[in-house]
Amino acid sequence: MTVTETMRVPARSAGRDPADPCATRAEVHPRPDGRDQYTISEVVALTGLTAHTLRWYERIGLMAHVDRSHTGQRQYSNRDLDWLKLVGKLRLTGMPVADMVRYAELVRQGDHTYAERRDLLEATRRDVLSRIAELRDTLAVLDHKINIYADAGRASERV
Amino acid sequence: MTVTETMRVPARSAGRDPADPCATRAEVHPRPDGRDQYTISEVVALTGLTAHTLRWYERIGLMAHVDRSHTGQRQYSNRDLDWLKLVGKLRLTGMPVADMVRYAELVRQGDHTYAERRDLLEATRRDVLSRIAELRDTLAVLDHKINIYADAGRASERV
DNA sequence: TGCTTGCTTGGAGTGCACTCGAAGGTCATA
DNA sequence: TATGACCTTCGAGTGCACTCCAAGCAAGCA
Structure with missing residues:
Protein backbone atom coordinates (compact mmCIF):
# COMPACT_ATOMS: atom_id res chain seq x y z
CA MET A 1 0.00 0.00 0.00
CA THR A 2 2.97 2.29 0.75
CA VAL A 3 0.77 5.30 1.69
CA THR A 4 3.41 7.96 1.14
CA GLU A 5 3.13 10.24 4.15
CA THR A 6 3.54 13.60 2.45
CA MET A 7 1.93 15.57 5.29
CA ARG A 8 2.04 18.98 3.63
CA VAL A 9 1.13 22.01 5.62
CA PRO A 10 -2.60 22.73 5.30
CA ALA A 11 -2.15 25.08 2.33
CA ARG A 12 -5.20 27.20 3.01
CA SER A 13 -7.91 24.67 2.84
CA ALA A 14 -8.11 23.53 6.45
CA GLY A 15 -9.97 26.69 7.34
CA ARG A 16 -13.27 25.48 5.99
CA ASP A 17 -16.56 27.28 6.35
CA PRO A 18 -17.50 27.05 10.02
CA ALA A 19 -21.09 26.16 9.06
CA ASP A 20 -19.53 23.17 7.40
CA PRO A 21 -21.31 20.83 5.02
CA CYS A 22 -21.15 17.40 6.41
CA ALA A 23 -20.82 17.15 10.14
CA THR A 24 -22.80 18.35 13.07
CA ARG A 25 -20.92 21.29 14.48
CA ALA A 26 -18.52 20.72 17.35
CA GLU A 27 -18.43 17.04 16.55
CA VAL A 28 -15.13 16.65 14.79
CA HIS A 29 -13.12 13.88 16.38
CA PRO A 30 -9.42 14.37 15.74
CA ARG A 31 -7.54 11.12 15.18
CA PRO A 32 -4.92 10.12 17.75
CA ASP A 33 -1.96 11.39 15.71
CA GLY A 34 -3.52 14.84 15.51
CA ARG A 35 -3.61 14.93 11.74
CA ASP A 36 -6.40 16.40 9.67
CA GLN A 37 -5.33 15.32 6.16
CA TYR A 38 -5.66 11.88 4.68
CA THR A 39 -5.14 10.59 1.16
CA ILE A 40 -7.81 8.44 -0.40
CA SER A 41 -5.80 5.29 0.26
CA GLU A 42 -5.52 6.18 3.94
CA VAL A 43 -9.29 6.64 4.07
CA VAL A 44 -9.67 3.28 2.34
CA ALA A 45 -7.59 1.72 5.13
CA LEU A 46 -9.51 3.56 7.84
CA THR A 47 -13.04 2.95 6.59
CA GLY A 48 -12.89 -0.31 4.69
CA LEU A 49 -14.56 1.36 1.72
CA THR A 50 -12.91 1.20 -1.70
CA ALA A 51 -11.43 4.27 -3.40
CA HIS A 52 -14.05 3.78 -6.13
CA THR A 53 -16.83 3.92 -3.58
CA LEU A 54 -15.38 7.04 -1.93
CA ARG A 55 -15.23 8.85 -5.28
CA TRP A 56 -18.70 7.63 -6.10
CA TYR A 57 -20.06 8.95 -2.78
CA GLU A 58 -18.69 12.35 -3.69
CA ARG A 59 -20.07 12.20 -7.22
CA ILE A 60 -23.62 11.47 -6.07
CA GLY A 61 -23.54 14.12 -3.36
CA LEU A 62 -23.34 11.77 -0.39
CA MET A 63 -20.20 13.67 0.59
CA ALA A 64 -19.52 17.36 0.23
CA HIS A 65 -16.72 18.20 -2.18
CA VAL A 66 -13.50 16.97 -0.60
CA ASP A 67 -10.47 19.29 -0.45
CA ARG A 68 -7.81 18.82 -3.13
CA SER A 69 -4.06 19.20 -3.06
CA HIS A 70 -2.38 21.47 -5.64
CA THR A 71 -2.14 18.41 -7.90
CA GLY A 72 -5.86 17.72 -7.62
CA GLN A 73 -5.63 14.79 -5.21
CA ARG A 74 -8.26 14.39 -2.52
CA GLN A 75 -7.37 15.35 1.04
CA TYR A 76 -9.89 14.04 3.51
CA GLN A 109 -28.36 23.81 3.55
CA GLY A 110 -27.50 24.97 7.05
CA ASP A 111 -29.01 25.36 10.48
CA HIS A 112 -32.59 26.01 9.42
CA THR A 113 -32.96 22.35 8.44
CA TYR A 114 -32.38 21.04 11.98
CA ALA A 115 -36.02 20.05 12.50
CA GLU A 116 -36.21 18.17 9.21
CA ARG A 117 -32.92 16.40 9.89
CA ARG A 118 -34.16 15.38 13.28
CA ASP A 119 -37.38 14.02 11.80
CA LEU A 120 -35.38 12.00 9.30
CA LEU A 121 -33.17 10.62 12.04
CA GLU A 122 -36.16 9.78 14.21
CA ALA A 123 -37.86 7.94 11.37
CA THR A 124 -34.64 5.99 10.90
CA ARG A 125 -34.55 5.29 14.60
CA ARG A 126 -38.03 3.77 14.43
CA ASP A 127 -36.92 1.66 11.46
CA VAL A 128 -33.93 0.38 13.37
CA LEU A 129 -36.08 -0.53 16.34
CA SER A 130 -38.47 -2.53 14.21
CA ARG A 131 -35.60 -4.23 12.37
CA ILE A 132 -34.21 -5.31 15.73
CA ALA A 133 -37.62 -6.70 16.66
CA GLU A 134 -37.81 -8.58 13.36
CA LEU A 135 -34.37 -10.03 13.89
CA ARG A 136 -35.27 -11.18 17.39
CA ASP A 137 -38.29 -12.89 15.94
CA THR A 138 -36.15 -14.56 13.30
CA LEU A 139 -33.72 -15.63 16.00
CA ALA A 140 -36.55 -17.44 17.77
CA VAL A 141 -37.46 -19.28 14.56
CA LEU A 142 -33.83 -20.17 13.97
CA ASP A 143 -33.40 -21.48 17.52
CA HIS A 144 -36.53 -23.55 17.16
CA LYS A 145 -35.26 -25.13 13.94
CA ILE A 146 -31.79 -25.68 15.31
CA ASN A 147 -33.26 -27.50 18.29
CA ILE A 148 -35.26 -29.74 16.00
CA TYR A 149 -32.10 -30.69 14.14
CA ALA A 150 -30.23 -31.19 17.40
CA ASP A 151 -32.98 -33.50 18.68
CA ALA A 152 -32.98 -35.40 15.41
CA GLY A 153 -29.23 -35.79 15.73
CA ARG A 154 -29.50 -37.16 19.25
CA ALA A 155 -32.31 -39.52 18.21
CA SER A 156 -30.22 -40.99 15.39
CA GLU A 157 -27.28 -41.47 17.75
CA ARG A 158 -29.52 -43.54 19.98
CA VAL A 159 -30.43 -45.88 17.08
CA MET B 1 -58.46 -9.72 -6.95
CA THR B 2 -61.65 -11.81 -6.95
CA VAL B 3 -59.93 -14.99 -5.67
CA THR B 4 -62.51 -17.43 -6.99
CA GLU B 5 -62.92 -19.94 -4.19
CA THR B 6 -62.98 -23.11 -6.22
CA MET B 7 -62.04 -25.36 -3.27
CA ARG B 8 -61.76 -28.56 -5.23
CA VAL B 9 -61.27 -31.77 -3.34
CA PRO B 10 -57.57 -32.57 -3.04
CA ALA B 11 -57.46 -34.49 -6.29
CA ARG B 12 -54.63 -36.79 -5.33
CA SER B 13 -51.91 -34.34 -4.66
CA ALA B 14 -52.36 -33.70 -0.95
CA GLY B 15 -50.70 -37.01 -0.18
CA ARG B 16 -47.21 -35.82 -0.86
CA ASP B 17 -44.06 -37.75 -0.19
CA PRO B 18 -43.72 -37.92 3.58
CA ALA B 19 -40.00 -37.10 3.30
CA ASP B 20 -41.23 -33.86 1.80
CA PRO B 21 -39.00 -31.30 0.09
CA CYS B 22 -39.44 -28.08 1.86
CA ALA B 23 -40.51 -28.27 5.45
CA THR B 24 -39.10 -29.81 8.56
CA ARG B 25 -41.13 -32.89 9.32
CA ALA B 26 -44.14 -32.59 11.63
CA GLU B 27 -44.08 -28.83 11.22
CA VAL B 28 -47.01 -28.19 8.93
CA HIS B 29 -49.28 -25.59 10.41
CA PRO B 30 -52.79 -25.90 8.99
CA ARG B 31 -54.54 -22.57 8.45
CA PRO B 32 -57.60 -21.79 10.57
CA ASP B 33 -60.10 -22.77 7.87
CA GLY B 34 -58.55 -26.22 7.57
CA ARG B 35 -57.72 -25.84 3.91
CA ASP B 36 -54.59 -27.12 2.25
CA GLN B 37 -54.94 -25.61 -1.23
CA TYR B 38 -54.35 -22.01 -2.21
CA THR B 39 -54.17 -20.30 -5.58
CA ILE B 40 -51.25 -18.06 -6.34
CA SER B 41 -53.35 -14.94 -5.72
CA GLU B 42 -54.33 -16.25 -2.28
CA VAL B 43 -50.69 -16.83 -1.47
CA VAL B 44 -49.96 -13.30 -2.67
CA ALA B 45 -52.55 -12.03 -0.18
CA LEU B 46 -51.21 -14.24 2.62
CA THR B 47 -47.51 -13.57 2.17
CA GLY B 48 -47.28 -10.09 0.69
CA LEU B 49 -45.04 -11.44 -2.07
CA THR B 50 -46.01 -10.83 -5.70
CA ALA B 51 -47.09 -13.62 -8.03
CA HIS B 52 -44.01 -12.85 -10.10
CA THR B 53 -41.79 -13.41 -7.09
CA LEU B 54 -43.54 -16.66 -6.16
CA ARG B 55 -43.03 -18.05 -9.66
CA TRP B 56 -39.45 -16.84 -9.64
CA TYR B 57 -38.78 -18.57 -6.30
CA GLU B 58 -39.94 -21.80 -7.87
CA ARG B 59 -37.88 -21.27 -11.01
CA ILE B 60 -34.64 -20.75 -9.11
CA GLY B 61 -35.27 -23.70 -6.80
CA LEU B 62 -36.02 -21.72 -3.68
CA MET B 63 -39.30 -23.65 -3.57
CA ALA B 64 -39.89 -27.24 -4.50
CA HIS B 65 -42.14 -27.72 -7.49
CA VAL B 66 -45.62 -26.61 -6.43
CA ASP B 67 -48.61 -28.87 -7.16
CA ARG B 68 -50.70 -28.03 -10.23
CA SER B 69 -54.41 -28.30 -10.93
CA HIS B 70 -55.56 -30.22 -14.01
CA THR B 71 -55.35 -26.93 -15.91
CA GLY B 72 -51.77 -26.38 -14.83
CA GLN B 73 -52.42 -23.72 -12.20
CA ARG B 74 -50.38 -23.71 -9.02
CA GLN B 75 -51.95 -25.06 -5.84
CA TYR B 76 -49.96 -24.14 -2.79
CA GLN B 109 -31.80 -34.24 -0.36
CA GLY B 110 -33.29 -35.82 2.75
CA ASP B 111 -32.44 -36.65 6.32
CA HIS B 112 -28.73 -37.24 5.88
CA THR B 113 -28.20 -33.50 5.44
CA TYR B 114 -29.42 -32.62 8.93
CA ALA B 115 -25.97 -31.76 10.23
CA GLU B 116 -25.18 -29.50 7.31
CA ARG B 117 -28.54 -27.76 7.56
CA ARG B 118 -27.98 -27.17 11.22
CA ASP B 119 -24.53 -25.70 10.56
CA LEU B 120 -26.04 -23.36 8.01
CA LEU B 121 -28.72 -22.27 10.44
CA GLU B 122 -26.21 -21.76 13.22
CA ALA B 123 -24.02 -19.63 11.00
CA THR B 124 -27.09 -17.59 10.15
CA ARG B 125 -27.90 -17.32 13.84
CA ARG B 126 -24.47 -15.86 14.51
CA ASP B 127 -24.99 -13.38 11.68
CA VAL B 128 -28.32 -12.31 13.13
CA LEU B 129 -26.77 -11.80 16.54
CA SER B 130 -24.04 -9.59 15.15
CA ARG B 131 -26.52 -7.63 13.03
CA ILE B 132 -28.53 -6.95 16.17
CA ALA B 133 -25.38 -5.72 17.90
CA GLU B 134 -24.59 -3.44 14.95
CA LEU B 135 -28.09 -2.04 14.97
CA ARG B 136 -27.88 -1.33 18.71
CA ASP B 137 -24.68 0.53 18.07
CA THR B 138 -26.31 2.52 15.30
CA LEU B 139 -29.22 3.27 17.60
CA ALA B 140 -26.81 4.83 20.08
CA VAL B 141 -25.33 7.06 17.35
CA LEU B 142 -28.80 8.03 16.20
CA ASP B 143 -29.91 8.90 19.72
CA HIS B 144 -26.79 10.97 20.23
CA LYS B 145 -27.46 12.96 17.04
CA ILE B 146 -31.15 13.35 17.80
CA ASN B 147 -30.28 14.77 21.21
CA ILE B 148 -27.92 17.26 19.63
CA TYR B 149 -30.68 18.47 17.32
CA ALA B 150 -33.15 18.57 20.22
CA ASP B 151 -30.70 20.67 22.28
CA ALA B 152 -30.12 22.97 19.30
CA GLY B 153 -33.87 23.36 18.96
CA ARG B 154 -34.26 24.27 22.63
CA ALA B 155 -31.33 26.67 22.44
CA SER B 156 -32.87 28.52 19.51
CA GLU B 157 -36.20 28.73 21.35
CA ARG B 158 -34.42 30.45 24.18
CA VAL B 159 -33.01 33.14 21.87
C1' DT C 1 -69.99 -16.44 -29.08
C1' DG C 2 -67.36 -13.23 -27.43
C1' DC C 3 -65.52 -10.75 -23.32
C1' DT C 4 -63.16 -10.56 -19.03
C1' DT C 5 -60.39 -12.31 -15.42
C1' DG C 6 -56.86 -15.01 -13.86
C1' DC C 7 -53.63 -17.97 -14.73
C1' DT C 8 -49.43 -20.11 -17.53
C1' DT C 9 -44.53 -19.73 -19.78
C1' DG C 10 -39.64 -18.04 -20.95
C1' DG C 11 -37.06 -14.27 -21.58
C1' DA C 12 -36.05 -9.50 -21.18
C1' DG C 13 -35.89 -5.31 -18.31
C1' DT C 14 -35.25 -2.51 -13.90
C1' DG C 15 -33.15 -0.27 -9.88
C1' DC C 16 -29.81 -0.23 -6.59
C1' DA C 17 -25.17 0.04 -4.92
C1' DC C 18 -21.39 -0.37 -6.20
C1' DT C 19 -17.22 -1.80 -9.29
C1' DC C 20 -14.25 -1.57 -12.96
C1' DG C 21 -11.65 0.12 -17.05
C1' DA C 22 -9.16 3.23 -19.96
C1' DA C 23 -6.54 7.13 -20.59
C1' DG C 24 -3.82 10.16 -18.53
C1' DG C 25 -1.31 13.30 -14.72
C1' DT C 26 2.21 13.67 -10.70
C1' DC C 27 5.84 12.34 -7.89
C1' DA C 28 9.77 9.80 -5.53
C1' DT C 29 13.34 6.84 -6.37
C1' DA C 30 16.88 3.97 -9.36
C1' DT D 1 14.90 9.65 -17.80
C1' DA D 2 12.30 6.07 -16.88
C1' DT D 3 9.90 3.04 -13.87
C1' DG D 4 6.34 2.27 -10.74
C1' DA D 5 3.10 3.71 -7.30
C1' DC D 6 -0.51 6.51 -6.73
C1' DC D 7 -3.78 9.50 -8.09
C1' DT D 8 -7.43 11.78 -11.47
C1' DT D 9 -11.84 11.60 -14.67
C1' DC D 10 -16.04 9.75 -16.92
C1' DG D 11 -18.55 6.18 -18.60
C1' DA D 12 -19.58 1.49 -18.81
C1' DG D 13 -20.20 -3.00 -16.48
C1' DT D 14 -21.71 -6.23 -12.62
C1' DG D 15 -24.59 -8.84 -9.39
C1' DC D 16 -28.54 -9.16 -6.93
C1' DA D 17 -33.42 -9.56 -6.35
C1' DC D 18 -36.82 -8.95 -8.34
C1' DT D 19 -40.31 -7.12 -12.04
C1' DC D 20 -42.39 -6.95 -16.24
C1' DC D 21 -43.88 -8.43 -20.87
C1' DA D 22 -46.04 -10.92 -24.66
C1' DA D 23 -48.44 -14.69 -26.13
C1' DG D 24 -51.59 -17.88 -24.99
C1' DC D 25 -54.90 -21.14 -22.30
C1' DA D 26 -59.19 -22.02 -19.18
C1' DA D 27 -63.33 -20.78 -16.92
C1' DG D 28 -67.31 -17.84 -15.80
C1' DC D 29 -70.68 -14.84 -17.54
C1' DA D 30 -73.90 -11.61 -21.07
Missing part, protein backbone atom coordinates in the same frame (compact mmCIF):
# COMPACT_ATOMS: atom_id res chain seq x y z
CA SER A 77 -10.29 15.78 6.87
CA ASN A 78 -11.28 14.38 10.27
CA ARG A 79 -14.67 15.90 9.62
CA ASP A 80 -14.95 13.87 6.42
CA LEU A 81 -13.99 10.77 8.35
CA ASP A 82 -16.70 11.47 10.95
CA TRP A 83 -19.23 11.85 8.18
CA LEU A 84 -18.15 8.56 6.61
CA LYS A 85 -18.53 6.89 9.97
CA LEU A 86 -22.11 8.15 10.24
CA VAL A 87 -22.82 7.05 6.67
CA GLY A 88 -21.46 3.62 7.54
CA LYS A 89 -23.87 3.36 10.45
CA LEU A 90 -26.82 4.53 8.39
CA ARG A 91 -25.89 2.04 5.69
CA LEU A 92 -26.13 -0.75 8.26
CA THR A 93 -29.72 0.21 8.95
CA GLY A 94 -30.54 -0.46 5.31
CA MET A 95 -31.26 3.21 4.64
CA PRO A 96 -31.21 3.77 0.86
CA VAL A 97 -28.33 5.87 -0.41
CA ALA A 98 -30.84 8.34 -1.86
CA ASP A 99 -32.14 9.08 1.65
CA MET A 100 -28.62 9.58 2.94
CA VAL A 101 -28.00 12.00 0.09
CA ARG A 102 -31.15 13.83 1.15
CA TYR A 103 -29.77 14.11 4.67
CA ALA A 104 -26.43 15.34 3.35
CA GLU A 105 -28.27 18.02 1.37
CA LEU A 106 -30.08 19.15 4.51
CA VAL A 107 -26.77 19.42 6.33
CA ARG A 108 -25.37 21.48 3.47
CA SER B 77 -50.23 -26.28 0.35
CA ASN B 78 -49.92 -25.31 4.02
CA ARG B 79 -46.47 -26.81 3.87
CA ASP B 80 -45.56 -24.42 1.05
CA LEU B 81 -46.90 -21.56 3.13
CA ASP B 82 -44.75 -22.63 6.09
CA TRP B 83 -41.73 -22.73 3.85
CA LEU B 84 -42.48 -19.26 2.51
CA LYS B 85 -42.76 -18.02 6.06
CA LEU B 86 -39.30 -19.38 6.87
CA VAL B 87 -37.93 -17.88 3.66
CA GLY B 88 -39.43 -14.56 4.68
CA LYS B 89 -37.63 -14.72 7.99
CA LEU B 90 -34.34 -15.67 6.42
CA ARG B 91 -34.75 -12.87 3.92
CA LEU B 92 -35.02 -10.41 6.81
CA THR B 93 -31.64 -11.52 8.06
CA GLY B 94 -30.13 -10.43 4.75
CA MET B 95 -29.26 -13.97 3.81
CA PRO B 96 -28.59 -14.09 0.05
CA VAL B 97 -31.15 -15.95 -2.01
CA ALA B 98 -28.41 -18.29 -3.24
CA ASP B 99 -27.81 -19.47 0.34
CA MET B 100 -31.50 -20.07 0.85
CA VAL B 101 -31.54 -22.10 -2.35
CA ARG B 102 -28.65 -24.11 -0.94
CA TYR B 103 -30.66 -24.79 2.20
CA ALA B 104 -33.70 -25.78 0.11
CA GLU B 105 -31.50 -28.23 -1.79
CA LEU B 106 -30.31 -29.77 1.46
CA VAL B 107 -33.90 -30.19 2.60
CA ARG B 108 -34.75 -31.86 -0.70
